[in-house]
Amino acid sequence: MSTPASDVLELKVRGPLPLQGEPSRKAVRRWGQPLNAPMREWQGKRVWLVGASSGIGLACAKALQAAGASVVISARELGALGEWARACGVQGPPVALMPLDVTDSLQVKYVTRQVAMGGQVDLMLYCAGHYRAQRATEFDLADMLRHQDVNYNGLLRVLAEALPVFLQQGFGHVSLVSSVAGWRGLPNGLAYGPTKAAMTNLAEILYMDLQDKGIGVSLISPGFVATPLTAQNSFQMPALLSPEQAAQAMLQGWAKGLFDIHFPKRFTVWLKLMRLLPYRLYFALVRRFTGL
Ligand SMILES: NC(=O)c1ccc[n+]([C@@H]2O[C@H](COP(=O)([O-])OP(=O)(O)OC[C@H]3O[C@@H](n4cnc5c(N)ncnc54)[C@H](OP(=O)(O)O)[C@@H]3O)[C@@H](O)[C@H]2O)c1
Numbered sequence: 484m485s486t487p488a489s490d491v492l493e494l495k496v497r498g499p500l501p502l503q504g505e506p507s508r509k510a511v512r513r514w515g516q517p518l519n520a521p522m523r524e525w526q527g528k529r530v531w532l533v534g535a536s537s538g539i540g541l542a543c544a545k546a547l548q549a550a551g552a553s554v555v556i557s558a559r560e561l562g563a564l565g566e567w568a569r570a571c572g573v574q575g576p577p578v579a580l581m582p583l584d585v586t587d588s589l590q591v592k593y594v595t596r597q598v599a600m601g602g603q604v605d606l607m608l609y610c611a612g613h614y615r616a617q618r619a620t621e622f623d624l625a626d627m628l629r630h631q632d633v634n635y636n637g638l639l640r641v642l643a644e645a646l647p648v649f650l651q652q653g654f655g656h657v658s659l660v661s662s663v664a665g666w667r668g669l670p671n672g673l674a675y676g677p678t679k680a681a682m683t684n685l686a687e688i689l690y691m692d693l694q695d696k697g698i699g700v701s702l703i704s705p706g707f708v709a710t711p712l713t714a715q716n717s718f719q720m721p722a723l724l725s726p727e728q729a730a731q732a733m734l735q736g737w738a739k740g741l742f743d744i745h746f747p748k749r750f751t752v753w754l755k756l757m758r759l760l761p762y763r764l765y766f767a768l769v770r771r772f773t774g775l
Pocket residue numbers: 533534535536537538539540557558559560561583584585586609610611612613614633660661662663704705706707708709710711712713
């Protein structure tokens with residue numbers, strides 16, 4: 484079972500330790516220590532994955548369940564997972580399927596309450612995502628707003644319901660699947676990129692607001708992963724990973740207590756460096772690499 488005690492190992496807490504659920508006192512992480520309490524042990528843990536009927540989210544759910552966590556999976560279309568979920572219930576920790584459309588506030592409220600009533604929540608992973616390539620020359624307002632509603636507003640709806648649950652518990656971890664597309668503007672990302680930039684910024688602020696409340700926050704920034712979301716890409720995706728490889732990279736990041744979990748490094752390190760470039764150079768390099 485997860486307790487705030489695991490976090491205490493990583494923290495130098497000013498004053499006596501807070502009781503579970505009590506507002507915690509300011510905590511300072513020593514230089515060189517991980518930004519989050521490392522999550523290595525999944526036996527007895529309970530994880531809620533939002534937007535995990537396929538791709539990265541589903542691979543993560545499978546990896547976490549195999550590592551011993553009981554998982555709750557939410558998305559709109561969960562029918563294909565019924566047989567696997569039933570088989571998991573017979574052998575190993577249970578898998579619960581809770582249908583959810585993150586664009587519907589009432590559903591988000593209802594499902595979050597159901598999840599909270601089922602027991603502690605050690606990790607909430609938000610990976611619901613919508614992506615269609617779009618360029619300014621074919622501006623499509625409806626699809627722009629659709630991206631915002633699923634990728635960002637959906638997250639806000641979930642946080643509005645889930646954060647009080649975490650604060651009441653006094654422990655847990657919120658992990659957001661953003662994207663390297665949120666680091667800087669990229670062609671075709673007119674609708675998608677800004678939603679991921681907003682998520683990335685939100686994760687940074689959530690971390691600062693929640694670190695002394697015993698609640699971890701991590702930001703996941705994948706490069707290219709072969710999922711239904713990227714199947715529409717007509718170009719050769721560099722450093723392409725399988726969803727299972729992405730899930731392993733995420734588990735490794737959580738085990739190290741990282742805030743910034745990005746992969747594969749052979750791709751993301753270059754993009755990190757490109758973030759530092761002045762615009763003139765950045766625009767020229769992107770044009771050269773993408774031809775767009
Ligand atoms: N694949 C990549 O290369 C890549 C790279 C960087 C970041 N990402 C991010 O990774 C996350 C997962 O994407 P993926 O690549 O694994 O693609 P995916 O297999 O298409 O997964 C997207 C998930 O979002 C769910 N979803 C979409 N709309 C929803 C809604 N209204 N309510 C609830 N769930 C909804 C989908 O389930 P339903 O359709 O059943 O609702 C699905 O489970 C996304 O946030 C994506 O932006 C992916």
